[in-house]
Amino acid sequence: EDQVTQSPEALRLQEGESSSLNCSYTVSGLRGLFWYRQDPGKGPEFLFTLYSAGEEKEKERLKATLTKKESFLHITAPKPEDSATYLCAVQANNAGNMLTFGGGTRLMVKP
Amino acid sequence: DSGVTQTPKHLITATGQRVTLRCSPRSGDLSVYWYQQSLDQGLQFLIQYYNGEERAKGNILERFSAQQFPDLHSELNLSSLELGDSALYFCASSVRAGEATEAFFGQGTRLTVV
Numbered sequence: 616e617d618q619v620t621q622s623p624e625a626l627r628l629q630e631g632e633s634s635s636l637n638c639s640y641t642v643s644g645l646r647g648l649f650w651y652r653q654d655p656g657k658g659p660e661f662l663f664t665l666y667s668a669g670e671e672k673e674k675e676r677l678k679a680t681l682t683k684k685e686s687f688l689h690i691t692a693p694k695p696e697d698s699a700t701y702l703c704a705v706q707a708n709n710a711g712n713m714l715t716f717g718g719g720t721r722l723m724v725k726p
Numbered sequence: 727d728s729g730v731t732q733t734p735k736h737l738i739t740a741t742g743q744r745v746t747l748r749c750s751p752r753s754g755d756l757s758v759y760w761y762q763q764s765l766d767q768g769l770q771f772l773i774q775y776y777n778g779e780e781r782a783k784g785n786i787l788e789r790f791s792a793q794q795f796p797d798l799h800s801e802l803n804l805s806s807l808e809l810g811d812s813a814l815y816f817c818a819s820s821v822r823a824g825e826a827t828e829a830f831f832g833q834g835t836r837l838t839v840v
Contacts, residue, residue: 633779639820646793646799647827649828653830656804656814656836657833657834658728658730658816658818658831658832658833659816659826659831660828660831661728661831664827664828701819702769704769704794711781711782712759712774712781712782712820712827712829713759713771713774713782713784714758714759714769714829715770715771716768716769716770717768718768719768
């Protein structure tokens with residue numbers, strides 16, 4: 616069974632204090648790993664897709680990396696508007712296109 | 727705005743009742759997915775349709791059913807509702823069914839069963 620574990624569950628940062636969120640996964644053949652951002656009461660917003668170990672993608676203050684067992688979402692010099700829940704999900708080769716999500720990391724950035 | 731439209735945004739109903747949630751995918755997307763998000767379970771995959779046909783099934787209860795119509799919009803039907811069915815229900819859409827492709831989510835329908 617595919618599993619995704621995210622840590623920490625919650626993270627408080629001061630504005631400008633860089634950090635990383637972790638996503639550990641086990642999947643029977645990875646087709647893709649996805650990062651989403653979710654604001655309270657809203658739908659998940661797509662951020663990145665990573666397909667193979669060693670791949671990296673960047674968007675503004677966010678950078679996602681992938682190894683064979685985990686992915687990291689690095690946040691550089693965060694701002695209060697980066698406060699949200701960040702979700703990691705995997706898509707397996709044999710699972711149609713369903714996504715298996717982790718529990719998320721709730722990020723709070725204080726000014 | 728992801729381009730995925732869900733209606734209604736909020737729904738309050740009594741136990742034992744039946745409701746229908748509606749989803750219009752992004753223009754051009756053939757695949758529609760339904761997910762349930764509750765506080766204790768996180769985001770759980772329910773079911774996927776591709777161009778009108780069921781493609782994959784997750785932990786969807788027998789009381790729940792879905793379909794995708796020729797115009798590609800989808801409906802999720804929830805019947806014999808229980809208190810535990812209270813949750814956010816999300817629809818997502820993507821273009822292709824067989825490759826890794828990002829899914830875009832709607833804003834969800836918040837269902838409250840009283």
